[in-house]
Amino acid sequence: MHRILHKSCRQALATERSRLYVHITVTSTSASRCFSSSVRVWAQTKKINMEEYSPDLIRNFSIIAHIDHGKSTLADRLLELTGTIQKKKSGKNEQVLDKLKVERERGITVKAQTASMIHQHNGSGFLLNLIDTPGHVDFSWEVSRSLAACQGAVLLVDASQGVQAQSISVFHNAKERGLKIIPVLNKIDLPAAEPERIAEQMRATFGIDPSEILKISAKTGKGVQDVLDAIIERLPAPRGPKEAPLKAFLFDSFYDRYRGVISLINVQEGVLRKGDKIASYHTRKRYEVTDVGIMHPEEIPTQNLYPGQVGYIACNMKQSSEAHIGDTLYRVGSEVEPLAGFQPAKAMVFAGVFPVENSEFPKLEESINRLTLTDRSVTVQRESSAALGQGCRLGFLGTLHMDVFRQRLEDEYDSNVIITAPTVPYKIIFHDGREKLISNPTEFPETTDTAARVKEVQEPMVKATIIVPEEYVGELMELCFSHRADALEHRYLDAGAATASRIMINCLLPLSEIVTGFFDQLKSRSSGFASFDYEDAGYQSSDLAKMSFLLNAKPVDALALIVHRSAQEKVGRHWVKKLHQVIPRQLFEVPIQAAIGKKVIARETLKAMRADVTAGLYGGHYERKMKHLENQKESKRKMKRLGKVDLPQEAFFNLLSNKG
Incomplete structure (x- = not known):
């Protein structure tokens, strides 16, 4: 055997x-x-001698692109050309770096990945470190920390769709960090491709010389070799003396159930060896390096990492919170100046997550804790609801981020959950000068408190960028104004081209307006052609109020909302109708009300179930039947006065998952 x-x-x-x-x-x-x-x-x-790759033979780069512009496909081709992965007999690899089930199902990149490639160029062996990035605005934090470990980036633009909103945002992020940009036009083999027009568009938008743009088809592999050569010839090499004290930049981490936290690092100066005793500048904790290596694209152990190289280390780090993104690691006994700080992720959207069955809360909490080990941008806080029981209040970077997290809970941990309506963090300013951030509608001050103690309420604003074909501009401007847009302006994106058909709209929007179906309406009104991106624009004073929903005059805390007063009637009627559809009928009449303070905004009445109390009376006098009916009527009045509406978890699930 x-x-x-x-x-x-x-x-x-x-x-x-x-x-x-x-x-x-x-x-x-x-x-x-x-x-x-x-x-x-x-x-x-598979051991690789890392000492052979001095900084001048290393290139650290990223691929930046809008969602669905072919970034993962280009990464596959680069991995194939360098022999890092074998080319499949079918002729293509399916997004090797998109390892999560949700990434493959949705066709998007959610989690940044790292892959090291070894490539021969002009007789020299080069070490190319690809630090992958997502393309959706909700995962911009993943993009930022990936770019922090690079010296250059490949800007990928679809030759049929042109420059999109996220491309502009990430391009400026890369330029601010001083990265060298290689412009690339992808999908030139498509019938709808217009490489010359899109090249002119890139010149007008980014100031890029069209002669520098590489034209490729990542799907067929055409022109990808030129991209590989450009990465080596155009991008600068990292700098760092080998003899200097160890200084390493921690830019990502993930959790291994057997080895603890695995940190991805970029060695800036010095040499990191297996067995070294290192310390964290942020936490001041000390560790011993038990494993060191590179991602090729899976883990390949090495004995050392030298300046400019990107790899992983395991050092018996038990808690994921100890791996602080942007931290500086150094050798114990030779403290160094820390590297430039890194802006941590800031939650933009909050929602309560509850199990469908209350008894499953311990399992749900454990699943959330495990999942947050691989997604450090999610904030977690326990909360309880009178209607839904024990749960967690989670903070996300956006609504897609929230939906992906929910799907990962279901796919990877078999959790069946109820997610409350998403809300954003509001700032409450009191008369005594205190400020408080509110992310849970139940904590929002009542109308009476607003007049007595609260000076003003502020809501978060975002600077939105929308790129759309000219024929849809009117529809989208109307959409923006209906969502309380301010400071709206527009300009032609490809001004100076033969046909100016795409327009970029910039405006200020309340964040709360774009987390409730704005993106779906944007795509619907533009027939799917519009692209959307936004960035934080601080807080602004606003006329907001807390809307409560009452069943038989009793408030349901899990359904509370924070709304702008200009939309209170519309929102109140919408939610009251949804409640009327999902709440099971009771033995007594149930009024369903939406109220702000003492004022009822909208109402629906759920009729009582009718029990035929005279069905068992065979014949008999008329007064006998009337006596039974009067007794029933009196009982219903008593039940309405004392009765409690039974609102099952299934009703919440149908209501909050937009099935109602």
Whole structure:
């Protein structure tokens, strides 16, 4: 048996270049030892001498693009050309760096990934470190910390769709960091591609010389070799003396259940060796490096990491919170000046997450804690609701981020959850000068408190950028104004081109307006052609109020909303009608009301179930039937006065998942 297993292991290890998938049940201890030794033999064959790659032979770069412009496909082609992964017989690899199930199902990148490639160019071996980035605005924090570890970036633009909103945002982010940009036009093989017009658009928008733009098709591989050459020839090499004290930049981390927190680092100066004792500048905690290596694209152990190199370390770090993004790691006994600080993620959207069954809360809380180990931008706080029981209040970077987190809970941890209506953080300024951020509508001051103690209420604003074909401008300007847009302006994106058909709209929008279906309406009114991006624009005073929903005159805390007074009637009627559809009928009449303070904004009445109390009376006098009916009427009046509306979890699930 041992010989058979050893032979099968050798065959599996010989055919797999970079990633080893083995699913096998081992019932013998000696067989397990045999398998482990084979794995060690494979790992030794993959060892790379990192000392050969001095900083001038290293390129650290990222690919920045709007969602669905072919970034993951280009990454696949680069990995194939450098021999990092084997090309499949079908002719293409399906988004190797998109490892999550939700990424493959939705066709988007959610989690930034890192891959090191070794490429021969003009007789020299180069180490290329690709630090992947997502393309959606909700994951801009992933983009920022990826760019912090790079010296250059490939700006990828779809030759059929042109420059999109997220491309502009990320481009300016990269330029502010001093990164060298390589402009690339992708999908030139499509029938709808207009490379010359889009190149002129890039010149007008970014100031890029059209002669510097590379034209490729990442799907077929056409022109990708030119991109690889440009990365080596155009991008600057990292700088850092080998003899200096160790200084490493921590830009990402993930959790391994056996080794604890695995940190992804970029060595700026000095040498990091396995067995080194290092310390964190942020937490001042000390660790011993137990494992060090590079992502190729899976983990390949090495003994050292030298200046300019990007890799991973394991150092018995137990808590994910200890891996502070932007931290500086240094060798114990030789403290150095910390690297430039990194702006932490700021939650923009908050929602309560509750289990459908109250008894499943411990399992849900454990699942959330495990998932946040791989998504550090989510904030978690316990909360309880009279209607929904125990749950957690989570903060996200946007509504897509929230939806992806929910899907990952369901896919990876088999959790069935109820998510309350998303809200944004409001700032309450009191007369005594105190300020307080409110992310839960139940904590929002009542109308009476607003007049007595509260000086003003401020809501977060965003600077929105919308890019849309000219024929849809009127529709989208109307959409913006209906969502309380301010300081709206527009300009032609490709001014100076032969056909000026795309317009960029800039405006200030309340964040609360874009977390409640704004993006869906944007796509609907523009037939899917509009692109949208936004950035934080601080707080602004606003006329807001807390809307409560009452069932039989009793408020339901989980349904409370914060609304602008100009839209209170519309919002109140909408939610009251939804409640009327999902609440099961009771034995007594139930008034459903939306109220602000003491004022009722909207009302629906849920009719009582009618029980036929005279069904069992066979014949008899008329007065006997009337007596039963009067008794029923009196009982209903008493139940309405004392009764409690039974609002099951399924009703909340249907209501808050927009099924109602």
